Amino acid sequence: MLEWVLAILILIGAFFTLVGSIGLYKLSDFYMRLHGPTKASTLGVGAILIASAIHFSFKTDGVSLHEILVTLFLFITAPVSAHLMAKAAIHIKVKQVERTRQLEK
Amino acid sequence: MLNLALSLAFIMVGLAILLSFIRLIIGPNTPDRILALDTLYINSIALLILLGINLQSALYFEAALLIAVMGFMGTLALSKYLLRGDIME
Amino acid sequence: MSPFTILPVLLPLIGGILMLMARPIGIDTQRILSLILTTLLVGVSLVSFQLANSEIYQVVLLGNWQAPFGIVIVLDRLSALMLLLTSLLALGALWYAIRTDTDKQGQHFHVLFQLQLFGLNGAFMTGDVFNLFVFFEVLLIASYGLLLHGGGRLRTRAGLHYVVINLVGSTLFLFAVGTLYGILGTLNIADMAIAVRNVSEADQGIVATAAVLLLVVFGIKAAMFPLYLWLPGAYAYTSAPVAALFAIMTKVGLYSIIRVHGTIFGEEAGDLAFVHIEWVLLLGLITLALAALGVLAARALRRQVAYLILASVATLMVAIGINNEAALAAALYYLIHSTMLGAAMFLIADVIMKGRGIYSDSFTKAIPIDRPIIVGSVFMLLGIALTGMPPLSGFFGKVMILHSALNHPWFAAILSVILTAGLVMIIAVVRSGSLLFYSVQKEEGQKTSPLNKSAFVAVFLLMLVSPLMVMFAKPLTDMNTQIAGQLFNGQAYIDAVLSTVPYGGNNSK
Amino acid sequence: MILQRLFPHPFLTLILWGIWLLLNNTISPGHIVLGAVLAILIPWLTSSYWPEKISIRHPWMLLLYVLRVLYEILVANAVVAKLILGPQKNLKPGFLHYELKLTSSVGIGLLANTISLTPGTVSCDLSKDRRYLLIHALHIDDVEAIKADIHRKFEKPLLEIFVTC
Amino acid sequence: MSLLSFNLPLAALLPFAAAPLAAWSTRYNRLASAWVAGLTTLLTLAILFPSMQAVFAGETLIQQWSWLPAIGFNIAFRLDGLALLFALLILLIGLLVIFYARYYLSAKDSMGRFYAYMLMFMGSMLGIVLSENLLQLVVFWELTSITSFLLISYWQHRQDARQGARMALAITGAGGLALLGGVLLLGHIVGSYELTQVLASGDLIRGHDLYLPTLLLILLGVFTKSAQFPFHFWLPHAMAAPTPVSAYLHSATMVKAGIFLLARFFPALSGTPEWSWLVGTAGMLTLLIGAYVALFKHDLKGLLAYSTLSHLGLITLLFGFGSQMALVAAIFHIINHATFKGSLFMVAGIIDHESGSRDMRKLNGLFKMMPHTAMLAMIAAAAMAGVPLLNGFLSKEMFFEQAISASDTTLAAWTIPALVTLAAIFSVAYSLRFIHDVFFNGEPIDLPKTPHEPPRFMKIPVDILVVLCLIVGVAPMLLIGPILSVAVAASLQAPAPEFSLAIWHGFNLPLMMSFIALVLGVAVYTVRHRLFAWHDRCLHGIEGKAVFDWLQWKTIRFAKKVTDYFDQTTLQPSVSWVIGGALVLSILTFFQFNSPLFGDRALMEADVITILMALTLIVASLLTVVLHHQRLTSLISIGVVGLVVALGFVKFSAPDLALTQLSVEVVTIVLLLLALFFLPQHTPQERSYIRLSRDGIISISAAVAVFLLTMAVLSREYTSIANFFIENAKPGGGGTNVVNVILVDFRGFDTLGEIVVLALAGLGVFAMLEGLKLAAPAKDVEGLEWSHDPHPPIMQTLTRLLFPLMLMVAVYIFLRGHNLPGGGFIAGLIASVALISQYLANGIDWTNERLRTDMHRVMWLGLLIATGTGVVSMLLSYPFLTSAFTYLNWPVVGKFEVASAIAFDLGVFLVVVGATVMILVELGKLSHAAHFINVEDIK
Amino acid sequence: MEWLIASVISVMTGCGVYLTLRARTFPVVLGLTLLAYAVNVFLFSMGRLQIGIPAVIDPAAAAYTDPLPQALVLTAIVIAFGMTAFLIVLALKARSELGNDHVDGLHRSDDELKATKHNSTKTETERSQS
Ligand code: NA
Numbered sequence A: 001m002l003e004w005v006l007a008i009l010i011l012i013g014a015f016f017t018l019v020g021s022i023g024l025y026k027l028s029d030f031y032m033r034l035h036g037p038t039k040a041s042t043l044g045v046g047a048i049l050i051a052s053a054i055h056f057s058f059k060t061d062g063v064s065l066h067e068i069l070v071t072l073f074l075f076i077t078a079p080v081s082a083h084l085m086a087k088a089a090i091h092i093k094v095k096q097v098e099r100t101r102q103l104e105k
Numbered sequence B: 001m002l003n004l005a006l007s008l009a010f011i012m013v014g015l016a017i018l019l020s021f022i023r024l025i026i027g028p029n030t031p032d033r034i035l036a037l038d039t040l041y042i043n044s045i046a047l048l049i050l051l052g053i054n055l056q057s058a059l060y061f062e063a064a065l066l067i068a069v070m071g072f073m074g075t076l077a078l079s080k081y082l083l084r085g086d087i088m089e
Numbered sequence C: 001m002s003p004f005t006i007l008p009v010l011l012p013l014i015g016g017i018l019m020l021m022a023r024p025i026g027i028d029t030q031r032i033l034s035l036i037l038t039t040l041l042v043g044v045s046l047v048s049f050q051l052a053n054s055e056i057y058q059v060v061l062l063g064n065w066q067a068p069f070g071i072v073i074v075l076d077r078l079s080a081l082m083l084l085l086t087s088l089l090a091l092g093a094l095w096y097a098i099r100t101d102t103d104k105q106g107q108h109f110h111v112l113f114q115l116q117l118f119g120l121n122g123a124f125m126t127g128d129v130f131n132l133f134v135f136f137e138v139l140l141i142a143s144y145g146l147l148l149h150g151g152g153r154l155r156t157r158a159g160l161h162y163v164v165i166n167l168v169g170s171t172l173f174l175f176a177v178g179t180l181y182g183i184l185g186t187l188n189i190a191d192m193a194i195a196v197r198n199v200s201e202a203d204q205g206i207v208a209t210a211a212v213l214l215l216v217v218f219g220i221k222a223a224m225f226p227l228y229l230w231l232p233g234a235y236a237y238t239s240a241p242v243a244a245l246f247a248i249m250t251k252v253g254l255y256s257i258i259r260v261h262g263t264i265f266g267e268e269a270g271d272l273a274f275v276h277i278e279w280v281l282l283l284g285l286i287t288l289a290l291a292a293l294g295v296l297a298a299r300a301l302r303r304q305v306a307y308l309i310l311a312s313v314a315t316l317m318v319a320i321g322i323n324n325e326a327a328l329a330a331a332l333y334y335l336i337h338s339t340m341l342g343a344a345m346f347l348i349a350d351v352i353m354k355g356r357g358i359y360s361d362s363f364t365k366a367i368p369i370d371r372p373i374i375v376g377s378v379f380m381l382l383g384i385a386l387t388g389m390p391p392l393s394g395f396f397g398k399v400m401i402l403h404s405a406l407n408h409p410w411f412a413a414i415l416s417v418i419l420t421a422g423l424v425m426i427i428a429v430v431r432s433g434s435l436l437f438y439s440v441q442k443e444e445g446q447k448t449s450p451l452n453k454s455a456f457v458a459v460f461l462l463m464l465v466s467p468l469m470v471m472f473a474k475p476l477t478d479m480n481t482q483i484a485g486q487l488f489n490g491q492a493y494i495d496a497v498l499s500t501v502p503y504g505g506n507n508s509k
Numbered sequence D: 001m002i003l004q005r006l007f008p009h010p011f012l013t014l015i016l017w018g019i020w021l022l023l024n025n026t027i028s029p030g031h032i033v034l035g036a037v038l039a040i041l042i043p044w045l046t047s048s049y050w051p052e053k054i055s056i057r058h059p060w061m062l063l064l065y066v067l068r069v070l071y072e073i074l075v076a077n078a079v080v081a082k083l084i085l086g087p088q089k090n091l092k093p094g095f096l097h098y099e100l101k102l103t104s105s106v107g108i109g110l111l112a113n114t115i116s117l118t119p120g121t122v123s124c125d126l127s128k129d130r131r132y133l134l135i136h137a138l139h140i141d142d143v144e145a146i147k148a149d150i151h152r153k154f155e156k157p158l159l160e161i162f163v164t165c
Numbered sequence E: 001m002s003l004l005s006f007n008l009p010l011a012a013l014l015p016f017a018a019a020p021l022a023a024w025s026t027r028y029n030r031l032a033s034a035w036v037a038g039l040t041t042l043l044t045l046a047i048l049f050p051s052m053q054a055v056f057a058g059e060t061l062i063q064q065w066s067w068l069p070a071i072g073f074n075i076a077f078r079l080d081g082l083a084l085l086f087a088l089l090i091l092l093i094g095l096l097v098i099f100y101a102r103y104y105l106s107a108k109d110s111m112g113r114f115y116a117y118m119l120m121f122m123g124s125m126l127g128i129v130l131s132e133n134l135l136q137l138v139v140f141w142e143l144t145s146i147t148s149f150l151l152i153s154y155w156q157h158r159q160d161a162r163q164g165a166r167m168a169l170a171i172t173g174a175g176g177l178a179l180l181g182g183v184l185l186l187g188h189i190v191g192s193y194e195l196t197q198v199l200a201s202g203d204l205i206r207g208h209d210l211y212l213p214t215l216l217l218i219l220l221g222v223f224t225k226s227a228q229f230p231f232h233f234w235l236p237h238a239m240a241a242p243t244p245v246s247a248y249l250h251s252a253t254m255v256k257a258g259i260f261l262l263a264r265f266f267p268a269l270s271g272t273p274e275w276s277w278l279v280g281t282a283g284m285l286t287l288l289i290g291a292y293v294a295l296f297k298h299d300l301k302g303l304l305a306y307s308t309l310s311h312l313g314l315i316t317l318l319f320g321f322g323s324q325m326a327l328v329a330a331i332f333h334i335i336n337h338a339t340f341k342g343s344l345f346m347v348a349g350i351i352d353h354e355s356g357s358r359d360m361r362k363l364n365g366l367f368k369m370m371p372h373t374a375m376l377a378m379i380a381a382a383a384m385a386g387v388p389l390l391n392g393f394l395s396k397e398m399f400f401e402q403a404i405s406a407s408d409t410t411l412a413a414w415t416i417p418a419l420v421t422l423a424a425i426f427s428v429a430y431s432l433r434f435i436h437d438v439f440f441n442g443e444p445i446d447l448p449k450t451p452h453e454p455p456r457f458m459k460i461p462v463d464i465l466v467v468l469c470l471i472v473g474v475a476p477m478l479l480i481g482p483i484l485s486v487a488v489a490a491s492l493q494a495p496a497p498e499f500s501l502a503i504w505h506g507f508n509l510p511l512m513m514s515f516i517a518l519v520l521g522v523a524v525y526t527v528r529h530r531l532f533a534w535h536d537r538c539l540h541g542i543e544g545k546a547v548f549d550w551l552q553w554k555t556i557r558f559a560k561k562v563t564d565y566f567d568q569t570t571l572q573p574s575v576s577w578v579i580g581g582a583l584v585l586s587i588l589t590f591f592q593f594n595s596p597l598f599g600d601r602a603l604m605e606a607d608v609i610t611i612l613m614a615l616t617l618i619v620a621s622l623l624t625v626v627l628h629h630q631r632l633t634s635l636i637s638i639g640v641v642g643l644v645v646a647l648g649f650v651k652f653s654a655p656d657l658a659l660t661q662l663s664v665e666v667v668t669i670v671l672l673l674l675a676l677f678f679l680p681q682h683t684p685q686e687r688s689y690i691r692l693s694r695d696g697i698i699s700i701s702a703a704v705a706v707f708l709l710t711m712a713v714l715s716r717e718y719t720s721i722a723n724f725f726i727e728n729a730k731p732g733g734g735g736t737n738v739v740n741v742i743l744v745d746f747r748g749f750d751t752l753g754e755i756v757v758l759a760l761a762g763l764g765v766f767a768m769l770e771g772l773k774l775a776a777p778a779k780d781v782e783g784l785e786w787s788h789d790p791h792p793p794i795m796q797t798l799t800r801l802l803f804p805l806m807l808m809v810a811v812y813i814f815l816r817g818h819n820l821p822g823g824g825f826i827a828g829l830i831a832s833v834a835l836i837s838q839y840l841a842n843g844i845d846w847t848n849e850r851l852r853t854d855m856h857r858v859m860w861l862g863l864l865i866a867t868g869t870g871v872v873s874m875l876l877s878y879p880f881l882t883s884a885f886t887y888l889n890w891p892v893v894g895k896f897e898v899a900s901a902i903a904f905d906l907g908v909f910l911v912v913v914g915a916t917v918m919i920l921v922e923l924g925k926l927s928h929a930a931h932f933i934n935v936e937d938i939k
Numbered sequence F: 001m002e003w004l005i006a007s008v009i010s011v012m013t014g015c016g017v018y019l020t021l022r023a024r025t026f027p028v029v030l031g032l033t034l035l036a037y038a039v040n041v042f043l044f045s046m047g048r049l050q051i052g053i054p055a056v057i058d059p060a061a062a063a064y065t066d067p068l069p070q071a072l073v074l075t076a077i078v079i080a081f082g083m084t085a086f087l088i089v090l091a092l093k094a095r096s097e098l099g100n101d102h103v104d105g106l107h108r109s110d111d112e113l114k115a116t117k118h119n120s121t122k123t124e125t126e127r128s129q130s
């Protein structure tokens, strides 16, 4: 049972990590690619971390929850990174795909 | 079961790293490359945690934690460089 | 084992920290403190010298860990000599720096100075190869700071080159140390010597390669062909007291060859015995030839002096390369001479340069300097000493070296290179001396700056080393023979290091 | 008053304490004490780096908010995964300006973060007057729906949680 | 101890001791130095006097002290006949020259300096002739080179004086070095540097393999000093010296030093064909060239200089003949030449002094104005020409006789006598010119001064020497016999042969040769004008100096070429040399041994992920190179390299390294970005394909070499000291993280050095940045304005939020370090990164306002704590850096460990924080000082 | 695996050497950084490659990797960092004093020439500060 849970979590995590990078690889402009890594940093890494927490909680005596910290750090930092990269890209006028809509306030 | 899942996961994450790295190589813009590096950092976290499970060792956790912090710092600095040139002012 | 043994390393470290602490108080305090500390270091070195003056090695197991597991500090006759030399030189250079306000030309001179001594003394005392690397780095980074102290175009460029070359050197050092560890599995010099004896035939080539790589590293410091190219610029363009202090820097490389290669690849090392030595000799001869040409080709005094130093270092390499006890003893005599007089020569070049005003140290006809007789005489004596003319120490050192080479198969090459190089240098130095002191013309509007007498004292005292070395040649030679004897008895060193037991008997603390 | 000085950010102290225990994966008495000491010491040392006082009105709501965000992430991930893996030409990316009700900088920061964390949207810039958030969306069908979603799911709870002094 | 046991060294050293006195004494009286010099000479004579009797009795006095027994360098002096003869020459003629110079030197010449140099020279000469130890002889030999340099360049404002002095020093110095080489070989052959033993080992030496090199080296010394062809040319140029110097050095003493050596080494080296050919040829050529050229010199001193050459050649030739009688003649001629040539030089000095010129084309008819001087000159010149009743005649007759007997053995029997007669003809001709052209031959032309007799005392030395010429010429045995006899015996190291010095030996071949020489000499002189014209047309300008200058110029050019080739003050070749040198040396050394490249250790299977990561790393490295022209991009790709390296550390069981690498990596990137702002954003393309391919070859070679090296080690088994650390980390070091225990305990000293390096880097950066001004671009590469928002609020807010969390992590990493991956370094780096994140997010001013700590203080505190921890153990009489730990059991908290290593690690932590923050913040501050350039405007 | 590591070290070394031989300071710094990485990995690998057995004492562990090279590399990393920091600042100083970023300060780069031209026309623009 435990193994199944772990395996599924791990696969989910790896899958979303991969999806993120696929997005990074194949999407057509910078701003779209920017969405890729957020997959990886949220569900991708998150699921794997949960698998790890469960794994080590059962493997060792105590409960292993410190994996939460990585998630916490990622949740704080990844969006800021994205924000700054986007800001930088806008600043240096990185091209957008033509169909990008510009919606006014 | 778990081993199979791990092997599959390793391959998927490896592929993710490969794709991110290809993006880093082809660019075309600097923000793309920064983004690719950032993604590589995040992929590495996944890889490390998987490695930890694989090797049954909790000793790799701190590395993952640090990657989260340091990857952020790198992206922060690089982006700020694009924005302002002078990253500390 | 005396707890005192660590002091030559500890004192400048504490000195550096104190200097850093004293920074807010002001330069005057730093100066006084620095002079006191350096004088103390001379005292400590003297005591160390006394302590080492026996067949007993002073071994300190740092952290109280048995060798080869912990790092050891070893005080033997050679390291004691190097310590003493360093501290005396440092005192002279420091005095000159203070009296010429060189230390005020930038930040942190005294901190850098003390920590430079820390690095040097550490390198002279450590018995561990990797620790030697660390101390190389300490002395290098301090030297970078000192070299660049005061700034200026040429100095900065020379500094950049010096730093880059040494960084490449550090990389090579790690490659060499890594390889040695990868085969021998240890880092302690004495333990490595034992391990080298047991190296299988299949592994000899790789160990020899590491030995030669290490030689290249030390060769960079020692300014061995073709690794010396950093030296002329670095020595010529840094401030005089720093250049003077640097006279010991090249010796660190040579010391390391004697210590590390001499111990690990000594007589007992079987096929690997003295695997480096022919390179030292060959490259020493080439360096000497090129240095002599450099002395002749120099277009300015400081560069000429730099090449003179290079030549004296090359002569030392040749002496080490001859590889017998007498040659090593001669090398030590020459080492003392070359260090102190090389330093003095840099200082007097500075005196001359300052005296010539806008003409600086270029070899052009210029105004006469202040007090030409005294400055000129000292310059002449230093020139005589450094080019190896009688009756000063350089000549006797050279004769000792040549005498020790009489049975060497390469004697003809050694003799001709040393003698010819000497001749070329004499011609060159006479040319420059006659230009600087004889070929002068008073000019309207060009005022000579007065001689800084109190700084000049340092030059004079350093110069006096040469006649003193002649006067006391016999006791000096006896001492050097003892040192060389100790060095050629590598087994005693190894036994001393490996048999020293931790305080309190064992390691379980 | 003394308490105020001792615990400039009581909530932070609490979080740090928790983090300490998480880091060490333990609730041994020694670490509880040590963690408490650090959790008091660090906010005290870094208080000057926190120019504005943050006070959290309803800590449990923050917890609820976190759970909600997690849920949203889960859902959005699936949606976006489909978008990414599907044919690109179907994507209709665009920039939109979101008008902020939040004024607290921590609040704005958290909102921007949440927006970026939920796949499909990235907050790209904050206007100088701090009234608009520029958001890039991977796929826009209905702008107003997105804006309404953001407001309903994230900004409203945040408005309740944070007050700025 | 009686004087007689140390009077020889005393004699040699006394002039040296008196030299400073002479220099100093002029402060009080201009002439005092002359008195000092004269009295010193007399005193030296007096010191030697008591020993003379023994020498005349045929004894050899030796006084020696052991000095450097290791190399056989003793202080050893020797007085025998030969030494005594030379010592007397040196002292007596020295005395006359000192006397003469007192009148010769003008008011503006520094007397003190002159006499000080003279005394030092005299001491050096005495040292040569009195040396028993050959190394000691070389010392004095070189001293004569140095002191003669000082004397020749005495009028240092004159370029010819400086040049002449330099040339003399170069030639004679070179000879001295060769002599040193020869002496070393001699000592090697004989096993001692003591003359007594060397002279007793003639057969051993002549039979030794090293005989020829030894002989060549020693003869080089001899020929240079005694100005033998082809090293003769320095001597005429040394005439730029004041005339007393010429009289002393260049006729009587120094140039005879080489001759002295020939006499000295005669028993040890002579008697072989090599000796005869080398010595004889040099002597003959010098004799001829000197005699010939002397005639064509219009300068009085030039004539005398070449005549001196000729006579030196004559003496050398006599040594070359190698017979005992030739030796007698040689030594006899040494004495004679010293007397007549010394007086002639003094006469030339008088003429110069009184008329202001030495040009024989201007000097005419001086007999009327200075008859006394003219008389002296005529007698001395006649002696030089070999006119009967004068000393020169006697030795010249002996020379002819030897030339004839030497020719018996050679094929062309007439050659040698014919050549020496030819030389004698010219000798007569130039002697005649010296007299006729100066004292007669019409009226003087354009002389600067009106000549008249010099002061009376100035002539006294000349008087004495001329009288000696006469006495010796008339009654040779009376004055010269005894000393010549002992000198010859000493030189031969055997009883002197029977010889008789007499005016009349009957009508014989030598007399005929003399007669021919006299007659033809006069004839040559009468047709001199035609000869001058011919000489000027055909041979003028052939001069040794030109060759020397050309050689010197070539050498300097060569030196410059070689030096410039290596020392270009360019970095790239230097680095290439280092790397290339390492490669070449390693490869050559490896193949000296018969070792296989690889060992047979079982290797590990590679897995897919590792292969992928390795490929990533390889491509990223290559990318860094390929894209290095776009600097920011290469920086990003180097970031990948760092990341993968860190992952590798994790993979291969090195978590501590991974943590360190990750932190350092980021700090490095921040650092490089800070710097890159002030540097060009692009690296210009290099156009030199030669350089690029050279660098490519070096790089690829280095890569291959490193690959082989790595594999060579990794494919071999090894045993290491690692087990000790693993076994003792916990019981001995109190920690379970062995790497950390090594860092803070087993090898804490490394760590101490390392934090010093870091601190020094920080201080160095601080020092370098002081007052540094740099242009900062006001727009980016693309010409875009910088963003107007330096601190985006979202970044600010969340980075501040992160700050306490990161500090917490730092504390965590620090405290666990001893037992689990972590420690002071990593914690320090994390704390630094935390601080830097604040700088990045909020700017320098904002953050500095809050962080009111001078990083200097943090650093010294850290260094103090780390060092202090080590020192504390010394107070407990444990070695430096000995650690201690114990377990405490507190209520509530429970059992925990307290280790001194933690304190040490705290020091490390502080230094890391201090240095890192200092470096980055100082660099960050640079933009405050920068002035801005608008790149766009330029475009 | 060993081949892989050797290749990695080798490529990093080659690239490092190539960059170190460039004529501008910045590539040289990058080159030395790469060289430092290379030698650190080399030194590390001298303890032979071991997977999953870090040198942290644990009763459950069957074996440990050689901790000594790791400690050495740690020291080397930190030293290399200090050196890099020093060098990059020195590069700035050289740029300031030599006028360009050539390692020998010889050839004035294009942007420098422009900058000089610009300075002579004295149209310095202040950057707008926010
Ligand atoms: Na998002």
Ligand code: NA
Pocket (backbone or CB within 6 Å): E359, E360, E361, E362, E363, E364, E436, E437, E438, E441
């Ligand atoms: Na005439």
